[in-house]
Amino acid sequence: MTAETAPPVPEWQPTACILCACNCGIEVQVAENEIARVKGDRAHPGSKGYACEKAQRLPYYQRNPRITSPLRRRPDGTFEEVDWDTATAEVAGRLAAIRDEHGGETIFYYGGGGQGNHLGGAYSGATRSALGSRFSSNALAQEKTGELWIDAHMFGRVAHTAPDFEHAEVAVFVGKNPWMSHGFPHARPTLKAIAGDPERALIVIDPRRTETAELADIHLQVKPGHDAHLLAALLAILADEDWLDRAFLEEHAANYERILAAVEDVDIAAYCRVADVPEQLVREAARRIGAAESVSILEDLGIQQAPNSTLNSYLEKLIWALTGNFARPGCTNLHTQFSPNGLFGRSRESRRTTPGTGERVIGGMFPAAAIPEAILTDDPARFRGAIVESSNPVHSLPDSQRMREAMAALDFSVVIDITMTETAQCADFVLPALTQYEKYECTFFNLEFPVNVFHLRAPVLAGPEGPLGEPEIHRRLVRALGAIGDDDLDGLREAAREGLDAYAAAFGARMAERPHLLPLATVALYETLGPELPDGAAAAAALWGSAQMCAASFPDSLRRAGFEGDGTALGNALFEAALTSRHGVVFSVDEHDANWRWIAAGRESGRIDLGIDELIDELESLDWEPGAADPEYPFVLSAGERRSNTAMTLIRDPSWRKRDPEGALRISTADAEALALADGDVVDLVTARGRCRAPVETTDAMRAGHLALPNGYGISFGAGGPVTGVAPNELTDGTRRDPVAGTPWHKHVPARIEKVEAG
Numbered sequence: 001m002t003a004e005t006a007p008p009v010p011e012w013q014p015t016a017c018i019l020c021a022c023n024c025g026i027e028v029q030v031a032e033n034e035i036a037r038v039k040g041d042r043a044h045p046g047s048k049g050y051a052c053e054k055a056q057r058l059p060y061y062q063r064n065p066r067i068t069s070p071l072r073r074r075p076d077g078t079f080e081e082v083d084w085d086t087a088t089a090e091v092a093g094r095l096a097a098i099r100d101e102h103g104g105e106t107i108f109y110y111g112g113g114g115q116g117n118h119l120g121g122a123y124s125g126a127t128r129s130a131l132g133s134r135f136s137s138n139a140l141a142q143e144k145t146g147e148l149w150i151d152a153h154m155f156g157r158v159a160h161t162a163p164d165f166e167h168a169e170v171a172v173f174v175g176k177n178p179w180m181s182h183g184f185p186h187a188r189p190t191l192k193a194i195a196g197d198p199e200r201a202l203i204v205i206d207p208r209r210t211e212t213a214e215l216a217d218i219h220l221q222v223k224p225g226h227d228a229h230l231l232a233a234l235l236a237i238l239a240d241e242d243w244l245d246r247a248f249l250e251e252h253a254a255n256y257e258r259i260l261a262a263v264e265d266v267d268i269a270a271y272c273r274v275a276d277v278p279e280q281l282v283r284e285a286a287r288r289i290g291a292a293e294s295v296s297i298l299e300d301l302g303i304q305q306a307p308n309s310t311l312n313s314y315l316e317k318l319i320w321a322l323t324g325n326f327a328r329p330g331c332t333n334l335h336t337q338f339s340p341n342g343l344f345g346r347s348r349e350s351r352r353t354t355p356g357t358g359e360r361v362i363g364g365m366f367p368a369a370a371i372p373e374a375i376l377t378d379d380p381a382r383f384r385g386a387i388v389e390s391s392n393p394v395h396s397l398p399d400s401q402r403m404r405e406a407m408a409a410l411d412f413s414v415v416i417d418i419t420m421t422e423t424a425q426c427a428d429f430v431l432p433a434l435t436q437y438e439k440y441e442c443t444f445f446n447l448e449f450p451v452n453v454f455h456l457r458a459p460v461l462a463g464p465e466g467p468l469g470e471p472e473i474h475r476r477l478v479r480a481l482g483a484i485g486d487d488d489l490d491g492l493r494e495a496a497r498e499g500l501d502a503y504a505a506a507f508g509a510r511m512a513e514r515p516h517l518l519p520l521a522t523v524a525l526y527e528t529l530g531p532e533l534p535d536g537a538a539a540a541a542a543l544w545g546s547a548q549m550c551a552a553s554f555p556d557s558l559r560r561a562g563f564e565g566d567g568t569a570l571g572n573a574l575f576e577a578a579l580t581s582r583h584g585v586v587f588s589v590d591e592h593d594a595n596w597r598w599i600a601a602g603r604e605s606g607r608i609d610l611g612i613d614e615l616i617d618e619l620e621s622l623d624w625e626p627g628a629a630d631p632e633y634p635f636v637l638s639a640g641e642r643r644s645n646t647a648m649t650l651i652r653d654p655s656w657r658k659r660d661p662e663g664a665l666r667i668s669t670a671d672a673e674a675l676a677l678a679d680g681d682v683v684d685l686v687t688a689r690g691r692c693r694a695p696v697e698t699t700d701a702m703r704a705g706h707l708a709l710p711n712g713y714g715i716s717f718g719a720g721g722p723v724t725g726v727a728p729n730e731l732t733d734g735t736r737r738d739p740v741a742g743t744p745w746h747k748h749v750p751a752r753i754e755k756v757e758a759g
Ligand code: SF4
Pocket: 017, 018, 019, 020, 021, 022, 023, 024, 050, 051, 052, 053, 054, 055, 182
């Protein structure tokens, strides 16, 4: 083959990895409309070329079996294809009928985006508003709502924090294995750098000797379910040995006297004993934290989905707060957000409670674990309709069997997704969407300080005929519901043609004149500004609103990042940069003093409020055996462990896993010996809610009495296709959840194992 006849080398196109919340910038080469090669994108201002090995598996995501037509359930339970006009009219009509008869608040919304796709979620608010739907939830409401609730209490308006491990002298991970689950940029190189530096230290609190714990200077291998005891003992030692930063507390904190008194009452020896960690090791960890110039701490699902989960988060935050490790390099800091009204910008508790269960709604999200109860209750305000988007609650929420019953009890449900998920298989209608590489997409996981990055990705693949992007799906539903009329948008398209300044003036005037349009603003933007955006980027129109809110909330941060102008002109400058920066854009740059300005902007005292009476009460009455199990179930199962070969449920093709194809149950070597089990033996794993069969993997990294199943297994490759491995939530129980935030205890499921005899 000569140089003239050789096929051209495909160009590298910028996009992002969607397999964890870091959303590293990547570049892909496309061949025959498939992702052929993947590499880290050096031009991405956040990840700067870093990508872990998981990104190489993205081609499998694109190979998920697709739905290419709207599907309507027949009376016999099977699905039939219908055209989009029929689907839009029927879905809007069925949801409107529920609204008209029972009220829009009986229609709940679940989802709005996974690790990489939040743009659709931005548009869903318009559909919800058109229906009067008031309750929504998503995966965060079974993970982070307790932490968000505490952040809101501590800080007020700007209420989400970022660690700074790159500059921290001491890094502490609590129920978090960043070697596998990442959670901050450049996780692996940063962990290696800390571990390799004798002047720095890595401390890990985890029942398992994880890959991160293997690197640690101090590993506190806590007994499952006793994190609160260990964290309380750690705090008590900091107080007892006078490692607290009293000057910081005096100047910057409020309401800390009662928590100090509670901590000082802790019986350190007894708490270490019940947590089953040597007191001397806990003291060593406390001294290393207390003596450090800078400490960063990160918690994750290991404590957020375990007994006392909100209390655990509170105690974790008190470690950096009481030692003054805040608003400095290497410490905890607040951060800007591209979408200040989005995921992490509205953490406060609302006055609403869920129907039938009366639980808190935090950050606009009701506890995901309570969904089946809110459907299956006799309460007249029970949920009767559901819109599920880019999410799979039948698989991801506790007690899948009960969730399937709840789906069947709804008057109507619609799922918007790319493939027939377990939830789609239970729905009345399924609307097919484009994948994350076939449309404009972004995430609002902009969680960094002092430099924060936003990345709008352009499509790199052509989608099949049939599926639509979520903005178009929501536009059609909103129009079918009659929530926006042509006269509402008169003149806005013409203004958009004149430019962003004219558009900002016209849009602002229209919203002031017709305030009922405000909750429908994303669809109004999509219809009027969208067609004028270059390169078919209509779906990005909603970001104009986010850019304006970002500019209004963080003008100094934007100016430090190089954006100019005042008011809407500053927002327009940010929007244009986001639209045209294919590799991502730095949208804010800050100095550490910004932390205090942000707190003062929302709270007159400008202080961090450390007193949360409800949690101090819980600490003072802490059970010695939280979540105590029935003796019939002597093991504690961690249901949903992140391993190198797990990727949530985004990739359904089982052939992508070269190792651990069945998702082995990990068991300690000591327990395996006692039960005469060897690697590969098959056991039945039994809980109060289910029974599943899995091969075992014996390991000395587990504590005796502790079991772990991986997440992301137990999904079908196409409706009716083969299911590989155990779906963890066939075993979990949604009623075992945190009393404050309703987060389920996936990491603490009482279980027993029964050996399956060969043959
Ligand atoms: S760290 Fe996360 S986003 Fe980055 S490449 Fe790995 S899985 Fe993808």
